[in-house]
Amino acid sequence: MLKEQATQSERPRTHIEARSEQPRYPGRAEPIFEVHEVGVSYNGTPAVRNITLDIGRNRITALIGPSGCGKSTLIRCFNRMNDLIPSATVDGSILYHGQDLYGAGVDPVEVRKLIGMVFQKPNPFPKSIYDNIAFGPRVIGMKGDMDAIVERALTRAALWDEVKDRLKDNAYQLSGGQQQRLCIARCLAVEPDVILMDEPCSALDPIATAKIEDLMLELKDRYSIVIVTHNMQQAARVSDMTAVLMPEVREGDVTIGHIVEYAQTDKIFTNPDNKRTEEYVTGRVG
Amino acid sequence: MPEVRVEFHEQLRELEQEALSTIDLAGAALDQAIEAVVNRDTELAVMVIESDDRIDGRYLDVHQGILNLLARQSPVASDLRLVAALLHAIVHIERIGDLCVNMAKLVPLMGEPPDGAAEIMAKLQAAANQARDQLKQSQIAFEQRNLALAENLVSQDDVIDSLNRQIFQDAIEAGGSEPQTREWSAHAMLIARYIERIGDHTVDIGEQIAFVISGEFREFTDASRPGGVPA
Numbered sequence: 001m002l003k004e005q006a007t008q009s010e011r012p013r014t015h016i017e018a019r020s021e022q023p024r025y026p027g028r029a030e031p032i033f034e035v036h037e038v039g040v041s042y043n044g045t046p047a048v049r050n051i052t053l054d055i056g057r058n059r060i061t062a063l064i065g066p067s068g069c070g071k072s073t074l075i076r077c078f079n080r081m082n083d084l085i086p087s088a089t090v091d092g093s094i095l096y097h098g099q100d101l102y103g104a105g106v107d108p109v110e111v112r113k114l115i116g117m118v119f120q121k122p123n124p125f126p127k128s129i130y131d132n133i134a135f136g137p138r139v140i141g142m143k144g145d146m147d148a149i150v151e152r153a154l155t156r157a158a159l160w161d162e163v164k165d166r167l168k169d170n171a172y173q174l175s176g177g178q179q180q181r182l183c184i185a186r187c188l189a190v191e192p193d194v195i196l197m198d199e200p201c202s203a204l205d206p207i208a209t210a211k212i213e214d215l216m217l218e219l220k221d222r223y224s225i226v227i228v229t230h231n232m233q234q235a236a237r238v239s240d241m242t243a244v245l246m247p248e249v250r251e252g253d254v255t256i257g258h259i260v261e262y263a264q265t266d267k268i269f270t271n272p273d274n275k276r277t278e279e280y281v282t283g284r285v286g
Numbered sequence: 287m288p289e290v291r292v293e294f295h296e297q298l299r300e301l302e303q304e305a306l307s308t309i310d311l312a313g314a315a316l317d318q319a320i321e322a323v324v325n326r327d328t329e330l331a332v333m334v335i336e337s338d339d340r341i342d343g344r345y346l347d348v349h350q351g352i353l354n355l356l357a358r359q360s361p362v363a364s365d366l367r368l369v370a371a372l373l374h375a376i377v378h379i380e381r382i383g384d385l386c387v388n389m390a391k392l393v394p395l396m397g398e399p400p401d402g403a404a405e406i407m408a409k410l411q412a413a414a415n416q417a418r419d420q421l422k423q424s425q426i427a428f429e430q431r432n433l434a435l436a437e438n439l440v441s442q443d444d445v446i447d448s449l450n451r452q453i454f455q456d457a458i459e460a461g462g463s464e465p466q467t468r469e470w471s472a473h474a475m476l477i478a479r480y481i482e483r484i485g486d487h488t489v490d491i492g493e494q495i496a497f498v499i500s501g502e503f504r505e506f507t508d509a510s511r512p513g514g515v516p517a
Binding site: 233236269270271272281282 | 291361363365367478
């Protein structure tokens with residue numbers, strides 16, 4: 001059971017190590033998250049239950065499943081976004097580089113710096129392109145040349161060449177795909193370790209989607225990525241590992257999500273072990 | 287939950303039916319080819335050659351259908367394995383049709399049979415009958431997703447392999463020293479070889495059936511290591 005949450009002002013900031021030295025599982029990706037028996041409830045009503053899996057470092061891990069299976073609920077556990085929902089409670093444990101993510105003294109703000117999130121709809125600030133990127137580093141007091149920080153983040157997000165001559169333009173003048181890459185750059189600017197993406201391409205056209213997917217593949221050398229997607233072909237194209245969540249009706253009308261299969265993406269899309277995975281990915285159930 | 291992608295699955299079923307029904311065409315071609323050989327029926331041989339266009343047409347239809355499905359439907363899991371297996375299977379079936387054409391083309395070239403030709407012809411007929419049965423067995427195994435029936439094709443094919451070796455030996459002995467009889471014997475060996483290859487193609491189709499069922503491809507027998515233990 002997770003410990004009682006204290007407010008930020010009530011406890012000292014605890015630094016979370018962004019890298020552990022040795023892989024815990026030689027031959028496999030070092031687990032960046034070790035998720036054990038996690039469940040999430042809203043107002044006491046369970047949404048997901050019995051979630052156990054390891055998320056590998058420098059891997060793209062996809063969470064797929066039908067609507068209402070708890071994908072977004074689960075991904076929000078990885079940077080404590082559910083803390084922001086008063087009715088949400090999280091059970092079980094999530095170790096981040098071996099350290100309890102929900103442990104006493106762990107600062108959620110520090111967590112969200114190391115574990116950034118990109119949302120379904122691009123949400124730039126009503127500021128200039130430059131200020132969107134510089135905002136996070138300024139807030140957390142990052143040292144160094146801010147121009148260099150902005151350029152580095154935009155370059156890693158494959159946006160620099162498109163915006164370098166108009167950094168003072170309002171971010172709203174960018175296209176939807178550019179805005180989403182700006183949000184990724186904003187996330188990268190604070191030097192995260194993990195990037196969480198909750199349906200990052202669902203509001204984008206195919207070209208913008210392809211650019212985001214290319215970007216994800218480039219970024220995984222440097223970051224670990226977890227993505228929620230409704231687009232199974234997107235999961236097949238970009239991810240290394242795929243977790244399939246399915247809703248299960250229990251306790252009256254309450255639908256509780258759980259993982260039915262977690263395996264290499266090749267396996268999920270060519271020869272899944274679980275019958276429900278097979279039925280879902282082939283469209284034999286809706 | 288209701289099935290979705292109904293149209294796609296209907297297209298996939300139709301594609302499978304089209305591919306597997308082509309086995310019937312190949313089987314009929316084999317029946318006619320061996321009949322033309324045994325009866326030295328050149329008209330029937332010409333029919334076999336001309337009828338191969340139907341098998342080739344089916345191959346092109348299935349091939350195009352598979353490309354369309356891959357491009358438009360992005361099949362995965364068992365659907366993807368089925369699509370891949372059908373693409374392999376239709377190539378094997380098309381090759382069987384070509385081997386029947388090869389047999390038919392030899393009919394007008396065989397010349398006068400030597401002594402002992404009747405026994406060789408009987409063995410060629412027996413080998414062709416066996417290949418025909420294997421073709422039907424591969425079709426049923428595919429339709430039923432029957433792994434045991436697919437794997438059984440290996441032992442069935444041993445019958446053809448044995449007959450092929452016997453025909454080879456018989457033809458050497460029957461060939462003698464006369465150029466005409468030696469040519470007849472060489473053609474008989476070729477026909478036996480074509481039938482033996484048809485048998486191999488049915489085993490290859492069986493391997494595709496096993497892949498559809500299990501998700502893992504493995505050769506039933508390893509021709510490069512005949513003494514080895516199959517995986």
